[in-house]
Amino acid sequence: MAAPTTTSSTGIGNGHRNSTRNSLNNQNSKPISSLNSNSKHSLKSNNNNNNNNNKPFPSRKSAPPSLPSSNKDDSSVHGRVRVAVRLRPRNAEELAADADFGDCVELQPELKRLKLRRNNWDSDTYEFDEVLTEFASQKRVYEVVAKPVVESVLDGYNGTVMAYGQTGTGKTYTLGRLGEEDTAARGIMVRAMEDILAGVSLETDSISVSYLQLYMETIQDLLDPANDNISIVEEPKTGDVSLPGATVVEIRNQQCFLELLRLGEAHRFAANTRLNTESSRSHAILMQLERPSLAIDKSGSEGHTLEEAKSINLSLSALGKCINALAENSAHVPVRDSKLTRLLRDSFGGTARTSLVITIGPSPRHRGETASTIMFGQRAMKVENMLKLKEEFDYKSLSRRLDIQLDKLIAEHERQQKVFEDEIEKITVEAQSQISEVKRNYEDALEKERLKYQKEYVESIKKLEEKWMMNQQKHAIESMVGRKDGNSNVISSNQNGSAEEVAELKRLLQKETLLKKAAEDDVSNLKTELAELRKLEASRNSEILKLQKMLEDEARQKERLEGDIALLQSQLLQLSFEADETTRRLDRSGPEKILGDLDSLISQVRHPQLINSENGEKASIAKLFEQVGLQKILSLLEAEDADVRIHAVKVVANLAAEETNQQKIVEAGGLRSLLTLLRSSEDETIHRVAAGAIANLAMNETNQELIMAQGGISLLSITAANADDPQTLRMIAGAIANLCGNDKLQAKLRGEGGIKALLGMVRCKHPDVLAQIARGIANFAKCESRASTQGTKTGRSLLIEDGALPWIVQNANNEASPIRRHIELALCHLAQHEANAKDMIIGGALWELVRISRDCSREDIRNLAHRILSSSPTFQSELRRLRIDC
Numbered sequence: 001m002a003a004p005t006t007t008s009s010t011g012i013g014n015g016h017r018n019s020t021r022n023s024l025n026n027q028n029s030k031p032i033s034s035l036n037s038n039s040k041h042s043l044k045s046n047n048n049n050n051n052n053n054n055k056p057f058p059s060r061k062s063a064p065p066s067l068p069s070s071n072k073d074d075s076s077v078h079g080r081v082r083v084a085v086r087l088r089p090r091n092a093e094e095l096a097a098d099a100d101f102g103d104c105v106e107l108q109p110e111l112k113r114l115k116l117r118r119n120n121w122d123s124d125t126y127e128f129d130e131v132l133t134e135f136a137s138q139k140r141v142y143e144v145v146a147k148p149v150v151e152s153v154l155d156g157y158n159g160t161v162m163a164y165g166q167t168g169t170g171k172t173y174t175l176g177r178l179g180e181e182d183t184a185a186r187g188i189m190v191r192a193m194e195d196i197l198a199g200v201s202l203e204t205d206s207i208s209v210s211y212l213q214l215y216m217e218t219i220q221d222l223l224d225p226a227n228d229n230i231s232i233v234e235e236p237k238t239g240d241v242s243l244p245g246a247t248v249v250e251i252r253n254q255q256c257f258l259e260l261l262r263l264g265e266a267h268r269f270a271a272n273t274r275l276n277t278e279s280s281r282s283h284a285i286l287m288q289l290e291r292p293s294l295a296i297d298k299s300g301s302e303g304h305t306l307e308e309a310k311s312i313n314l315s316l317s318a319l320g321k322c323i324n325a326l327a328e329n330s331a332h333v334p335v336r337d338s339k340l341t342r343l344l345r346d347s348f349g350g351t352a353r354t355s356l357v358i359t360i361g362p363s364p365r366h367r368g369e370t371a372s373t374i375m376f377g378q379r380a381m382k383v384e385n386m387l388k389l390k391e392e393f394d395y396k397s398l399s400r401r402l403d404i405q406l407d408k409l410i411a412e413h414e415r416q417q418k419v420f421e422d423e424i425e426k427i428t429v430e431a432q433s434q435i436s437e438v439k440r441n442y443e444d445a446l447e448k449e450r451l452k453y454q455k456e457y458v459e460s461i462k463k464l465e466e467k468w469m470m471n472q473q474k475h476a477i478e479s480m481v482g483r484k485d486g487n488s489n490v491i492s493s494n495q496n497g498s499a500e501e502v503a504e505l506k507r508l509l510q511k512e513t514l515l516k517k518a519a520e521d522d523v524s525n526l527k528t529e530l531a532e533l534r535k536l537e538a539s540r541n542s543e544i545l546k547l548q549k550m551l552e553d554e555a556r557q558k559e560r561l562e563g564d565i566a567l568l569q570s571q572l573l574q575l576s577f578e579a580d581e582t583t584r585r586l587d588r589s590g591p592e593k594i595l596g597d598l599d600s601l602i603s604q605v606r607h608p609q610l611i612n613s614e615n616g617e618k619a620s621i622a623k624l625f626e627q628v629g630l631q632k633i634l635s636l637l638e639a640e641d642a643d644v645r646i647h648a649v650k651v652v653a654n655l656a657a658e659e660t661n662q663q664k665i666v667e668a669g670g671l672r673s674l675l676t677l678l679r680s681s682e683d684e685t686i687h688r689v690a691a692g693a694i695a696n697l698a699m700n701e702t703n704q705e706l707i708m709a710q711g712g713i714s715l716l717s718i719t720a721a722n723a724d725d726p727q728t729l730r731m732i733a734g735a736i737a738n739l740c741g742n743d744k745l746q747a748k749l750r751g752e753g754g755i756k757a758l759l760g761m762v763r764c765k766h767p768d769v770l771a772q773i774a775r776g777i778a779n780f781a782k783c784e785s786r787a788s789t790q791g792t793k794t795g796r797s798l799l800i801e802d803g804a805l806p807w808i809v810q811n812a813n814n815e816a817s818p819i820r821r822h823i824e825l826a827l828c829h830l831a832q833h834e835a836n837a838k839d840m841i842i843g844g845a846l847w848e849l850v851r852i853s854r855d856c857s858r859e860d861i862r863n864l865a866h867r868i869l870s871s872s873p874t875f876q877s878e879l880r881r882l883r884i885d886c
């Protein structure tokens, strides 16, 4: 039995913050989870949002009517769905059972490539946006898969992160791990919430979460198990989906989010036990509204029922069909086929930034499921979303936010100033205390020295005096004795004693001199030390002066900053006032006044200072459309001022992109006005926008006839012949391609040069233009082939008559898949009609048909080509002649 396949996704968004974890089983059951969020948030530069992981990618053509957004919106930016593949390490069972076999995949992360083995000798190579090996850490997975989405959400866009893969390949591991015991193991949901909490200010923003489970097409509330059948509500105008019946819990911190996840998980377990199912059979949803999130988690069981399997397969196959339709750029995307696709509507082909991680296992026994997961990822990489800011410009909240930022700045500045002043005071006190201590020490030392020398001096004087006294006494006694004895020997002995005393006195004097010298040296050393200390003090003083200067500069800068902020605030107040005024005027004015307002609104759009209010402007235009009436808006298409005409045609193009407005626009004469603009204007922007509006109107059969009846094809052809801008050509080619799909208009379209105009545009090599041309040719060939089968058309194809075949053959293997697919289909349609066979053989188309029948990655086209080649006598005989076996 084939192992079950699962998917999971996380979507986060501004306006919507979505986190989804989905896991679905092919045969048993398939759980799905997602996290969505809507939020009011700080405004940042749009450029930040258009970051470098958004490679330029061919934009979607005329958007399918069922989709909520298209390239019609000037505030949108392209955002292709990014796809990463993650390989799970072998588990114990695989280590034992597959010990003798190699893995079914080989990863080349540095080349972002994955090789899927066909057999021992051969493998297919696929490229992804990221290739994550079995050694990739949870942190790295978060950073490459989810972080750009979270950042985009904080910038004001919707976001989705989704995991898809076979059961047991690591979707829960990747998205849902709480990492309570080991923080390194935290999954995407926990890390995303951490970053969101760090990136918003809870003083101005709120984050709320709902936690739901999708089981057999029923949405159950995991925060309130009694609430077990929640309806999806769609906003009719925008197509945005919401689940108003779901419990919403505000998140103030990470702990509270973790508790909520645990609670939801416990209820899910209880609910699934009641339902006698387990995780992989249901899809859990964690949802965020008004800076809240939506997530889906899974449930499933062994012993599944047929009904469950059907319901799960319905969800999975509906998701697969939507991805295919979007990847192929089909006109119809079947989003309404399941609740899962309705919930993920904004994530694929909508306005969210979407990141998909496909999880695979290494076992060669599950090669089939791994291949199908890889193909899902490859197709999802072709889906182009149009990221759109979800929020209207809210001056009051911006002003509040700036106030708070200002308060924080001022508080921080004051704190820093205080630290600075404290530091200066500390340094000053330390310096002063050091100086006084040195002074004290110096004075003490000086005093000690002075006392020492004074004492020594006094002592030596005393000693000299004593000696002198003793000598005097001795001398007096000896004189007295000498006078008595008249002894000359005594005199001689006295003379000897005096010489010794003189020598002693000399010695003492020398000692005195040395002591004096040493004392003088000490004094000189102390003086030098004092001079050094004075220098040190001077340098400290200059440092203090410098610090004081910095403090003054800082204070001046603060003053300037405060001035700037005051100015900013007054400008904000002014803008806020003007915005309120406009709202009041719009609310009160009658239609005549409002028409004037539309004019001023359009002129405001051109005003650079108001460029950020574009979303608000769109909402106002929609309101004006209701209040003013289309006629008056259309009258601006003929305004004198060229700028007003340009902006008016943009307004009409925006309106024409909504299916609900198209009939009204045509009835009010809008189609005629747009065609007149093509004829009368020479402005490239007007041509581009008007052609885009016509292309949107041309999606409807009745409008196609009207366009033809009003000479649209020749006007589009002339405009195409004169245009150089690829975007203009893309719009024109898109419009003609839509007309090519109408069976009734074939002859007229060709007669008025529609095919030639299409072929003329191949001079522009832009892949978007070529894809539209290829689509037109495929549409035309399909109608012809239908007419031939019904017998209403005979003879060879008008496409061949008009010389389309060489270009078709040349591009049949174009590397851009949208071009290649359309051409492959066109070739099959042409080949179905025997009258074309000979031309196709001469033109080299037979080789392409053979290639398609062998190599085309789409099985249905491959089979079709094969069937046609086998059933056409002309092709068969040529193949026999060439000895080609087909």
Ligand SMILES: Nc1ncnc2c1ncn2[C@@H]1O[C@H](COP(=O)(O)OP(=O)(O)OP(=O)(O)O)[C@@H](O)[C@H]1O
Pocket: 006, 023, 024, 031, 087, 088, 089, 091, 134, 165, 166, 167, 168, 169, 170, 171, 172, 173, 174, 279, 280, 298, 359
């Ligand atoms: N990258 C990985 N590294 C280590 N272990 C992993 C990794 N991925 C998954 N595992 C382990 O593989 C097992 C299955 O993973 P997990 O439950 O996440 O799969 P799943 O795709 O969510 O399955 P299901 O669809 O059935 O719910 C778990 O034991 C998980 O711990």
